[in-house]
Amino acid sequence: MKRLKVSNNVIRRLPRYLRKLDELSAQGVSRVSSSELGKQLGLTPSQIRQDFSCFGEFGQQGYGYHVPTLRSQVAAILGMDRNYRAVLIGVGNIGHALIDNFCFSDWGFQLTAAFDVKPEVVGTVFNKVPVLSVEELPQYLDEHETDIAVLAVPKDAAIPVTRLLTVHGVEAIWNFTNVELTEPNSSVIVENVHFSDSLLSLSYFVSERQDEKAARAAREARREH
Amino acid sequence: MKRLKVSNNVIRRLPRYLRKLDELSAQGVSRVSSSELGKQLGLTPSQIRQDFSCFGEFGQQGYGYHVPTLRSQVAAILGMDRNYRAVLIGVGNIGHALIDNFCFSDWGFQLTAAFDVKPEVVGTVFNKVPVLSVEELPQYLDEHETDIAVLAVPKDAAIPVTRLLTVHGVEAIWNFTNVELTEPNSSVIVENVHFSDSLLSLSYFVSERQDEKAARAAREARREH
DNA sequence: TTCATTTTGTTTATTTTATCACATTCTGTT
DNA sequence: AACAGAATGTGATAAAATAAACAAAATGAA
Numbered sequence: 001m002k003r004l005k006v007s008n009n010v011i012r013r014l015p016r017y018l019r020k021l022d023e024l025s026a027q028g029v030s031r032v033s034s035s036e037l038g039k040q041l042g043l044t045p046s047q048i049r050q051d052f053s054c055f056g057e058f059g060q061q062g063y064g065y066h067v068p069t070l071r072s073q074v075a076a077i078l079g080m081d082r083n084y085r086a087v088l089i090g091v092g093n094i095g096h097a098l099i100d101n102f103c104f105s106d107w108g109f110q111l112t113a114a115f116d117v118k119p120e121v122v123g124t125v126f127n128k129v130p131v132l133s134v135e136e137l138p139q140y141l142d143e144h145e146t147d148i149a150v151l152a153v154p155k156d157a158a159i160p161v162t163r164l165l166t167v168h169g170v171e172a173i174w175n176f177t178n179v180e181l182t183e184p185n186s187s188v189i190v191e192n193v194h195f196s197d198s199l200l201s202l203s204y205f206v207s208e209r210q211d212e213k214a215a216r217a218a219r220e221a222r223r224e225h
Numbered sequence: 226m227k228r229l230k231v232s233n234n235v236i237r238r239l240p241r242y243l244r245k246l247d248e249l250s251a252q253g254v255s256r257v258s259s260s261e262l263g264k265q266l267g268l269t270p271s272q273i274r275q276d277f278s279c280f281g282e283f284g285q286q287g288y289g290y291h292v293p294t295l296r297s298q299v300a301a302i303l304g305m306d307r308n309y310r311a312v313l314i315g316v317g318n319i320g321h322a323l324i325d326n327f328c329f330s331d332w333g334f335q336l337t338a339a340f341d342v343k344p345e346v347v348g349t350v351f352n353k354v355p356v357l358s359v360e361e362l363p364q365y366l367d368e369h370e371t372d373i374a375v376l377a378v379p380k381d382a383a384i385p386v387t388r389l390l391t392v393h394g395v396e397a398i399w400n401f402t403n404v405e406l407t408e409p410n411s412s413v414i415v416e417n418v419h420f421s422d423s424l425l426s427l428s429y430f431v432s433e434r435q436d437e438k439a440a441r442a443a444r445e446a447r448r449e450h
Numbered sequence: 451t452t453c454a455t456t457t458t459g460t461t462t463a464t465t466t467t468a469t470c471a472c473a474t475t476c477t478g479t480t
Numbered sequence: 481a482a483c484a485g486a487a488t489g490t491g492a493t494a495a496a497a498t499a500a501a502c503a504a505a506a507t508g509a510a
Binding site: 193198203204210 | 240241266267321322331372373405417430431
């Protein structure tokens with residue numbers, strides 16, 4: 001698979017393609033063109049073709065794309081067939097919700113263990129995932145190859161835990177804390193899920209629309225005057 | 226406040242600015258320059274100045290930006306002072322976690338009520354938020370002005386609930402379901418929190434790095450040979 | 451007060467991203 | 481088998497985003 005430097009925007013669109021392809025599969029659709037895909041995703045056909053062309057040639061002229069084939073190609077590009085191993089740090093509300101509800105295996109991940117400080121959760125098992133003490137975390141990481149860590153600890157613990165993780169060979173962090181982890185000289189890959197950022201963007205768009213409405217109303221009023 | 230068409234990228238950076246400004250405030254820093262801000266956020270000073278200039282002039286030459294002032298300006302741009310009202314639909318694991326852990330008021334939102342179908346949660350109160358039956362949702366929306374709905378229902382309910390919400394005047398949805406809500410002829414504002422998209426992006430970056438490592442190792446081996 | 455230094459806001463240049471356009475190639479029907 | 485229609489992959493073009501450059505203005509020390 002070719003993989004020259006691919007832009008971030010392209011990468012962010014890939015999971016959406018995957019989701020749409022799964023949806024089409026579920027509907028029994030086995031063939032799709034870039035223009036149909038574009039219509040359903042709000043993108044131009046051209047952009048879709050160019051996105052895929054970063055990784056190879058997956059379509060066929062005069063026909064389009066075979067949905068299952070394209071789906072598996074996109075999955076491979078995203079690394080879903082690599083069976084990455086993950087641990088979860090912090091079995092609070094969000095951590096617990098992730099263990100119970102987020103189907104890691106659907107996305108090619110294996111959640112092998114969870115860690116927490118609270119004695120009342122340590123030793124329990126949720127959804128087949130054992131909860132261990134954070135005391136055991138360093139040893140666990142040394143003994144079990146772990147690709148990513150899901151960080152769902154309280155704010156104050158975020159930085160020290162991150163340091164611990166990176167020291168013990170974890171090279172990627174899926175960050176659910178509201179803390180900016182990106183340290184200057186660190187090479188760890190961080191993917192943030194900042195709820196507040198998302199909500200504030202929404203807040204902006206709502207405000208924008210309300211202001212537009214108000215402006216329209218003001219113009220109307222002036223006209224009547 | 227000036228507000229010509231501002232690009233999406235700019236808007237997505239605003240919440241990060243806010244977060245960093247809060248952090249600086251907490252550290253007792255009251256003054257910051259675009260270059261310092263840029264260093265801490267991994268952005269160029271130029272970009273930061275240009276971003277702010279979309280909305281007005283908040284800095285002072287030779288001095289930089291007054292942290293509390295800039296903070297409140299950014300907050301105002303994002304609409305945090307508009308006291309938007311929100312309802313939550315779906316008190317499952319993720320919905321529950323949001324009620325308990327996500328501090329809506331910190332971001333200028335007021336979570337007024339939650340709705341669910343399950344008889345065992347209807348009638349309960351979590352964190353001062355009453356859980357009502359979805360049966361009551363239409364009437365509630367008609368009687369209580371509601372700006373945004375937090376959608377945390379199971380997959381199958383996503384589309385019908387969205388329709389219900391928009392019919393009753395909700396104009397924005399914060400979507401935690403894994404379903405693509407963006408319908409062609411709908412004018413509702415949707416902000417998605419797709420965990421899986423985020424994880425798959427991370428998966429891509431990890432794969433990319435592993436491939437690079439493997440390629441380097443292969444080159445090394447060939448050199449020794 | 452004066453003046454070197456700092457730092458902004460904005461204009462201009464550069465780079466990146468998205469779209470267009472089309473030659474090429476496959477499909478499927480007659 | 482032949483051919484009209486469809487749809488890809490890609491090189492060229494347009495648009496958008498980022499970075500650089502700089503004039504204007506405020507700071508703060510001598």
